[in-house]
Amino acid sequence: xxxxxxxxxxxxxxxxxxxxxxxxxxxxxxxxxxxxxxxxxxxxxxxxxxxxxxxxxxxxxxxxxxxxxxxxxxxxxxxxxxxxxxxxxxxxxxxxxxxxxxxxxxxxxxxxxxxxxxxxxxxxxxxxxxxxxxxxxxxxxxxxxxxxxxxxxxxxxxxxxxxxxxxxxxxxxxxxxxxxxxxxxxxxxxxxxxxxxxxxxxxxxxxxxxxxxxxxxxxxxxxxxxxxxxxxxxxxxxxxxxxxxxxxxxxxxxxxxxxxxxxxxxxxxxxxxxxxxxxxxxxxxxxxxxxxxxxxxxxxxxxxxxxxxxxxxxxxxxxxxxxxxxxxxxxxxxxxxxxxxxxxxxxxxxxxxxxxxxxxxxxxxxxxxxxxxxxxxxxxxxxxxxxxxxxxxxxxxxxxxxxxxxxxxxxxxxxxxxxxxxxxxxxxxxxxxxxxxxxxxxxxxxxxxxxxxxxxxxxxxxxxxxxxxxxxxxxxxxxxxxxxxxxxxxxxxxxxxxxxxxxxxxxxxxxxx
Numbered sequence: 001x002x003x004x005x006x007x008x009x010x011x012x013x014x015x016x017x018x019x020x021x022x023x024x025x026x027x028x029x030x031x032x033x034x035x036x037x038x039x040x041x042x043x044x045x046x047x048x049x050x051x052x053x054x055x056x057x058x059x060x061x062x063x064x065x066x067x068x069x070x071x072x073x074x075x076x077x078x079x080x081x082x083x084x085x086x087x088x089x090x091x092x093x094x095x096x097x098x099x100x101x102x103x104x105x106x107x108x109x110x111x112x113x114x115x116x117x118x119x120x121x122x123x124x125x126x127x128x129x130x131x132x133x134x135x136x137x138x139x140x141x142x143x144x145x146x147x148x149x150x151x152x153x154x155x156x157x158x159x160x161x162x163x164x165x166x167x168x169x170x171x172x173x174x175x176x177x178x179x180x181x182x183x184x185x186x187x188x189x190x191x192x193x194x195x196x197x198x199x200x201x202x203x204x205x206x207x208x209x210x211x212x213x214x215x216x217x218x219x220x221x222x223x224x225x226x227x228x229x230x231x232x233x234x235x236x237x238x239x240x241x242x243x244x245x246x247x248x249x250x251x252x253x254x255x256x257x258x259x260x261x262x263x264x265x266x267x268x269x270x271x272x273x274x275x276x277x278x279x280x281x282x283x284x285x286x287x288x289x290x291x292x293x294x295x296x297x298x299x300x301x302x303x304x305x306x307x308x309x310x311x312x313x314x315x316x317x318x319x320x321x322x323x324x325x326x327x328x329x330x331x332x333x334x335x336x337x338x339x340x341x342x343x344x345x346x347x348x349x350x351x352x353x354x355x356x357x358x359x360x361x362x363x364x365x366x367x368x369x370x371x372x373x374x375x376x377x378x379x380x381x382x383x384x385x386x387x388x389x390x391x392x393x394x395x396x397x398x399x400x401x402x403x404x405x406x407x408x409x410x411x412x413x414x415x416x417x418x419x420x421x422x423x424x425x426x427x428x429x430x431x432x433x434x435x436x437x438x439x440x441x442x443x444x445x446x447x448x449x450x451x452x453x454x455x456x457x458x459x460x461x462x463x464x465x466x467x468x469x470x471x472x473x474x475x476x477x478x479x480x481x482x483x484x485x486x487x488x489x490x491x492x493x494x495x496x497x498x499x500x501x502x503x504x505x506x507x508x509x510x511x512x513x
Contacts, residue, residue, distance in 0.1 A: 032088045039090040042403045046092060048082035049073055056084025058229050067381065067410050067486050070095075074411045079395060083406055086229070089113050091384065091404040095411035097418060097439035098394040103385060103405050104441065104449040107134075111384035111404050117225060117232075118314070121218050121250050123303065125311030126454065130388075136294060138454065141308065144288035145458055151357045153195055153458070157465040158355060160191040165473045172502040177479035179497030180328060185321040189215060191462065192316050196309060197260055198284040211256035214249040219318050221246045223489040257306045264290055285312055312455070319379040320459055322491040324466055325498050326377035327370055329484060331467075332476035332500050334425050341366045342471040360464050366471075368427035370463050374413075374445040376425065381410035381492050383447055409444060410492070418442045475503040 052059055060069060061083075073081055074095050083093035091111075094100060109130035118128060126137050143149070164187040171178050193212060221242060225231045237243040264286060289308055293299050300308065331338035344365045349355070385405045392398045399405075414422040418439065419429070428434060446453035453459070470476075479501055484494035 036088050036090070038402070039404070042400050043082050043090065043092055045397045046080055046082055047077045048084070049077070051084055054087065055229065056086050056090070058085045061085075061488065062229075067488055067492075070408055070411050071414050074408075074415060078417075079393070085113075089404070091406035092399060093406045093408050093411075095408045095415055097412070097415075097441040100407055100412060100441040100444065100448065101439075102391050102393050103387070104407060104444070104447065104451070106389075106391075107450045108385045108388050108405075109134075110451075111386045113386075113404065114226075114384045117222070120246070121222070121253065122310040122314050123307030125304075125307035127311050127315060134451075136298075137300075137304070137308065140292040140294060140300060141289070141454060143292065144285055145454060147357075147457070149283065149288060150458060150461060153461065154355055154357055154360070154465055156194045157191060157462050158469060160187050160194065161466045161469045163187070163190070165469065168474065168502055169504055172474065172504050177482065177499040177501045179499050181321065181325045181494065181498050184325050184328075185216075185318070187466070188320040188324070188462075189313075189317050191320075192313055194284070195458075196285045196312060198286075210252050214252040214256075215313055215317065217249045218246065218253060219314070221249065222314075223318075223491075223493075226489060253310060254306060257309050258302070260286065261290075261302055261305050261309075285309065315453070316455060316459070318491045320462055322377075322379040322493065323370075323374065323459070323463055325494075326379075326492065327373040327463070327467055328470060328476055328500065329478070329498050330369070330373040330376070330425060331471065332478045335475075335477070337369055337425070337427060338471065338476060341369055341467075345468045345472060355465060355468070360461055363464050363468065365427065366464060366468060367460075368430040370460070370467065371430045371443070371445075372425055372427045375419070375429070375443060376413065376423075377486075377492055378409045378413055378445045379491050380445070380447070381408070381488050383407050383409065407444075407447075409447075410488070413443065413445075415442075473505060475505060477501045477503070 049057065049060075051057055060066060063069070070093070073093075079096045079099055080092050080094040083091045085091070094103070107130075110128050115128045122128075124133075126134065126141060129137055164183055167183060168180075189212065224242065225237065225246070231237045231240070231242070238247065268290065286305075286309060289300060289305055331341065344363060348359055348362055383406075385407070387399060387401055387403045387405065390398060390400050391403075413419070416422050419442070441448055444452075446456040446459070477500065479499040482496060482499040484498045485496050487493045487495040
């Protein structure tokens with residue numbers, strides 16, 4: 001039997017704990033209400049579409065037609081409008097070039113309310129850093145995207161693409177459409193493995209293969225968390241099966257990257273091993289990071305190295321998958337442009353059987369078609385900032401420091417005041433004569449300003465090589481019974497995949513690379 005005084009102490013302890021929880025809960029609610037009032041006052045001069053009493057606009061933007069809903073709001077509310085994710089997180093949603101320039105020509109940090117979800121996996125790399133440390137990392141990473149480093153990657157892009165195209169040859173013989181998105185995703189991840197660690201799916205050991213699977217899993221789980229409103233609270237999410245699965249995949253990814261870093265650093269101490277690395281046909285991204293130094297001789301710590309490697313894998317995987325998949329959909333939808341791109345590539349190659357670095361800048365019509373597909377289907381449809389100082393807009397309205405900004409790239413690229421007939425696929429919009437007078441912030445698929453995508457040249461080169469090889473091997477056509485359903489997540493996806501019919505052009509009509 002429990003003594004009376006002990007029961008009394010337990011009861012008192014329980015009352016104290018309950019009281020503490022109530023106080024903390026009250027303070028949290030008070031903090032949220034004060035934050036809400038501050039955001040409301042900041043955006044008071046901007047209109048707001050009707051909101052749900054609890055979820056704000058979150059339910060509407062989770063629906064499959066949410067992207068077109070935002071575009072309809074741009075017609076109703078010129079320049080910008082309020083966008084609420086629940087009742088306590090409110091953004092000014094902008095989609096006009098001058099508004100975009102006012103914010104994105106500066107170096108304001110990413111909005112923690114969105115990007116903090118990424119930290120468990122990618123750490124504090126270039127994507128989420130701010131201030132002097134962001135500047136230092138940007139400067140150290142820039143040499144890794146120099147054209148001398150990127151040149152050998154042309155062969156890497158081609159190698160991974162051929163493996164995918166050989167698989168498609170088999171699928172095409174079944175004479176029915178199939179979803180290309182997953183195959184493109186595996187190819188893009190294989191390419192990144194080669195460019196980051198020096199080996200792709202074909203050369204993976206068990207540890208590497210586990211990492212490969214973990215990155216695929218993490219990407220999917222990240223998309224799922226952002227889409228599920230109930231998963232936005234860390235405490236709740238880590239208690240769910242999906243949250244625990246996310247943590248396990250993070251551990252696999254981190255353990256792999258840490259081990260590779262240790263092995264490479266050990267090789268740096270062994271002259272013969274380092275000579276072998278230097279003689280590789282190309283230095284991979286990790287080699288570049290390990291050798292990076294600033295003017296004072298400072299280098300990246302192991303934690304920073306892991307963060308930048310994980311960031312590169314995260315940012316370069318799904319974005320490229322989205323860009324390539326939607327481009328091929330556009331080519332299937334507009335066969336006249338598909339054929340013109342194919343003829344350009346065939347004429348460029350002539351009697352040669354491989355692409356060279358200088359070929360990439362000569363793919364002028366293909367590049368215009370890629371840019372037009374980016375306009376209609378931007379891989380990253382929406383990006384977020386938090387103002388570190390006030391901003392004044394061209395129409396006289398302003399926002400104070402601390403305000404949250406959402407740049408809706410999808411809506412900006414379909415702004416009828418900027419783009420005549422915005423729903424029409426017209427690559428000639430990007431011809432030199434038509435591009436010269438365009439607002440510099442009207443077309444920003446890689447964001448803009450000092451925090452634009454550092455890997456955009458890498459991504460464009462990969463896009464050109466992969467799509468050119470695809471068009472040489474196959475003729476693409478749409479499946480009218482399964483049109484893609486656009487869905488906004490971290491990237492622009494299709495809810496039901498991107499199903500295309502593929503017709504092999506035959507060995508006699510293409511080069512054997």
